[in-house]
Amino acid sequence: MSLSEPDRELVVTELGREPTAAEAVLFENLWSEHCAYRSSRPLLSAFDSEGEQVVVGPGDDAAVVEVADDVYITMGIESHNHPSFVDPYDGAATGVGGIVRDTLSMGAYPIALADSLYFGDFDREHSRYLLEGVVEGISDYGNSIGVPTVAGSTAFHADYEGNPLVNVACVGLLSPDRLVTADAKEPGNKLLLVGNATGRDGLGGASFASEDLSEDAETEDRPAVQVGDPYTEKLLVEASEALLDLDLVEAARDLGAAGLGGASSEMVAKGGLGAEIRLEAVHQREPNMNALEILLAESQERMCYEVRPENVYAVEQVAEKYDLGCSVIGEVTEGNYVCTFEGETVVDVNAEFLGDGAPMNDLESEAPPRPERDLPDADLGEAFEAVVGDPNTASKRWVYRQYDHEVQVRTATGPGDDAAVLALREAETGLAVSSGADPNWTAAAPYDGARAVALENATNLAAKGATPLAAVDCLNGGNPEKPDVYGGFEGIVDGLADMCAALDAPVVGGNVSLYNDSPSGPIPPTPTLAMTGTKEGYDVSEQGSEARRTKSYGAPPAALSGEGTLLVVGDSGGTRLGGSEYLAQMGGSDRFPTLPENPREVVETLAEVADAPDTLAVHDVSHGGLAVALAEMVSADAGATVEVEDIEALFAETPGRAVVETTDPEAVREAFAGVAPVAELGTADDSGALDLTVGSAERSSADSRAASPRDDGEELTYDAAEIAALRDVLARELD
Incomplete structure (x- = not known):
């Protein structure tokens, strides 16, 4: 038994005896960091998870949020980091499958996926191998089950080389009468296992996810990685809809970490109940499986349902119709959580103790150092090409073109823009989705960087005319037993919580993934945030001033129309360059930018401006600064002539800013009066080129900058x- 000695003593005291082999491994998995959040739960109370729109908050398989009368959405996010290092294809694919089943278990139909991916330096062969396998796994699984992947991010950083991150979010749609939770309801109800047969894949996945990766992880830990079957998942999606149509489900839980043992014990624990489970009744695909294997296997595409006795036959008929396995494995009781195998009792424990009895860790933390200001003396052209052409800021078209983002015909604005926009015709509302984080930001300043991540996602929504509704997070960190690592993790939790509260965006659920450490060191603290927002209108945008004036549009595009004045709205934060791609490319250091004190007001004002009839295009300023934002807005049909103050203004990455193309610049200034600065950049035209002039302000000796004064202009x-050639580096290197 690999429980720590203090944990073992606690279990023995509770049981009054030594645990059985099955109990020992069950406690090991359910008390692991991955399941019990032993190092992170003490910090998570920082998040504000309440709001009038919140129907179900943290603690269930997914959160439920009200969009309009009789229209709910679900939001969930999951990490599959360690499995994706060991087996990038199956690790990423089963991450998609798991978050989709979390959506099903709430009674929702999955309508969108967002993937946020983090790899080592792009120029390393192993990083490209992982990238290709992960993207293929996500695309094959998502495309096969008919759920569009509409948003996300892809980042590269040297500290992910030994431990990539794969974070996948899912949005579902349901009406209030179809809402299901994981709380078991009534003793005497039956527990049914529906879906794929149980095999030996994924054994010990929860405990595997709670350990640092070893040098031999790609071979030694392969049995802990699940194998997905998207075609069975698609059948499970449709079967779930049929079960809800017939009102046959009392409670539901997807089988993920710790398999049947985790799902079934958590269901009854949530209801304050127990269960009697006959493990030999589970339908199996491999011969001679023992009790421990049946209990803890993480075979995919399986759901556990609580069903009234009189409805069991109807559920079996639905499973048969969709060619899914179905086993009546036991029933809900008022006693302990009991599992038997061929007449022998192998587990007999209190379900609440099993699920919630793990003691929390009391860990030391150490605040990260603050860098000094030391800027490089860089050549402008060299810096522009290095930043615009870096894989971090370059086009991610190679990634998202492999995803079907049009299936279900809801996608009004797809991947490659600031945020996706989905048509929620049921509510006559546009639903905007943004997801991601920036490891450069949080590596430089965990607290401020995490605040910036939240503001950046909200700005993405606002650029499409939407305001924040709610968010879910995936908090990724290294080994929390190291004080500096835990200090960085504390920083991203507090930073994300503080900014989401300021934005009035409740954090309604999430996931924690720690021990993302390897022989090459810990990952940067990485707070992936998936945020949704709502807006009026969702039709595909028509470009041009007449379309905007007649309101025949949805979200404004990021691409220039070539007809308007260019403004940059938002506070530059003193053009500090800490955490910027410019410093990553050119060297040097700096403090992190100062963020606005009124972020909610900035975001709401930007959303109003984005929806104004005289607004032709909006694009947020973030990774790579104005240099990248302007490069992304230029096309063969539309260009721009732009002037910026200096090289720092060109590359600063302060979030909460956007470039706005408008035919009424004065209206934009009036909208932002007293909210945030507005500066004129230049004009858009039909040249198909970016003409950029970078001037120079007088440099103060107090700035302690390495750069010398430049000639104006x-x-x-x-x-x-x-x-386009600069920005297409992924496709150029991978195709």
Whole structure:
């Protein structure tokens, strides 16, 4: 038994005896960091999870949020980090399958996926191998089950080389009468296992996810990685809809971490009840499976349902119709959680103690150091090409073109823009979705970087005319037993919580993944945030001033129309460059930018401006600063002539800012009066080129900058084809 000695003593005291072999491994998995959040739960109370729109908050398989009368959405997010290192294809694919089943277990139909992926340096062969396998796994699984992948992010950082991150979010849609929770309801109800047969794959996955990766992880830990079957998942999706149509489900739980033992014990614990489970009744695909294997296997595409006795036959008929296995494995009781195997009792424990009895860790933390200001003396053209052409800021078209983002015909604005926009016709509402984080930011300043991540996602929504509704997070960190690592993790929790509260965006659920450590070291603290927002209208945008004036549009595009004045709205934060791609490419250090004190007001104002009839295009300023934002807005049909103050203004990445193309710049200034600064950048035109002039302000000796004064008016010109060539580095290297 690999329980720590203090845990073993606690279990023995509770049981009054030594645990059986099955009990020992069950406690090991359910008391692991992955399941019990032993190092992170003390910190999570920082999040505000309440709001009028919140129907079901943290603690269930997914959160439920009200969008309109009789229209709910679910939001969930999951990590599959360690499995994706060991087996990138199956690890990523089963991450998609798991978050989709979390959606099903709430009674919702999955309508969108968002993937946030983090790898080592792109120029390393192993990073590209992992990237290709992960993207293929996500695309094959998501495309096969008919759920569009509409948003996400892809980042590269040297500290992910030994431990990539794969974070997947899912949004579902349901009406209030179809809402299901995981709380077991009544003794005497039956427990049914529906879906794929149980095999030996994924054994010990929860405990595997709670340990640092070893040098031999790719071979030694392969049995802990599940194998997915998207075609069975698609049948499970449709069967779930049929079960809800017939009102046959009392409670539901997807089989994920710790398999049947985890799902069934958590269901009855939530209801303050117990269960009697006959493990030999589970339908199996491999011969001679023992009790421990049946209990803890993490075979995919399986759901556990609580069903009234009189409805068991109807559930079996639905399973048969969809060619799914179905086993009556036991029933809900008022006693302990009991599992038998061929007449022998192998588990007999209190379900609540099993699920919630793990003691929390009391860990030391150490605050990260603050960098000094030391900027490089960089050549403007070299810096522009390095930043715009880096894989972190370059086009992610190679990734998202492999995903079917049109299936279900809801996608009004798809991948490649600031946020996706889905048509919720049931509510006559547009639902915007943004997901991601920036490891450069949180590596430089965990607290401020996490605040920036939350503001950046909200700004993405606002650029499409939406305001925040709710968010879910995936908090990724290294080994929390190291004080500096735990200090960084504390920073991202507090930073994310503080900014989401300021944005009035409740954090309604999430996932924690720690021990993302390897022989190459810990990952940067990485707070992936998936945020949704709502807006009026959802039709595909028509470009041009007339379409905007007649309101025949949905979200404003990020691409220039070539007809308006260009403004940058939002506070530059003193053009500090800490955490920027510019410093990552050119060297040097700096403090992190100062973020606005009124983020909710900034976001709401930007959303109003984005929806104004005279607004032609909106694009947020974030990774790579204005240099990347402008490069992304230029096309063969539309260009721009732009002037910026200096090289720092060009590359600063302060979030909460956006470039707005408008035919009424004065209206934009009036909208932002007293909210945030507005500066004119130049004009859009039909040149298909970016003409960029970078001036120079007087440099103060107090700034302690390495850069020397420049001549005013350094100029750069790139046509759309040259910019596209710079930005298409992923496709160029991988195709």
